[in-house]
Amino acid sequence: MTADSIVLLATKCTVLAFERETGRRVWQTALKSGWTNQDFVTLVADECRVFATTKGELFCLDLFTGRLLWTDGLMGMGYGIASLALPGNMPARVASGAEHMRRIDEAQRSSDNSQQQ
Numbered sequence: 191m192t193a194d195s196i197v198l199l200a201t202k203c204t205v206l207a208f209e210r211e212t213g214r215r216v217w218q219t220a221l222k223s224g225w226t227n228q229d230f231v232t233l234v235a236d237e238c239r240v241f242a243t244t245k246g247e248l249f250c251l252d253l254f255t256g257r258l259l260w261t262d263g264l265m266g267m268g269y270g271i272a273s274l275a276l277p278g279n280m281p282a283r284v285a286s287g288a289e290h291m292r293r294i295d296e297a298q299r300s301s302d303n304s305q306q307q
Contacts, residue, residue: 193237193253200231203244207256217256221249234274243272
């Protein structure tokens, strides 16, 4: 099984993995139960890990087994819905911050020049 053959679903404080072609459930991992009624799960994955957050806690799971690798209680951050990102997975055209800023500067100069004409 490869990362490309897996579909992830996050709902009700649980992450589930399915085979993309067959729909067979590969694994299911309950993240956390607690006193808050917020059960929304924010989810992002790379080639071997799944990162999820719910009820004020961040979880890292193994993509192929659903095994909990680590967790962080996000002390002091509260229980709201969170956003996740994997900067290393950004498209190559914006992966380099310096290159991205150079392109923005060029676009701005081009725009300024066309407005002056």
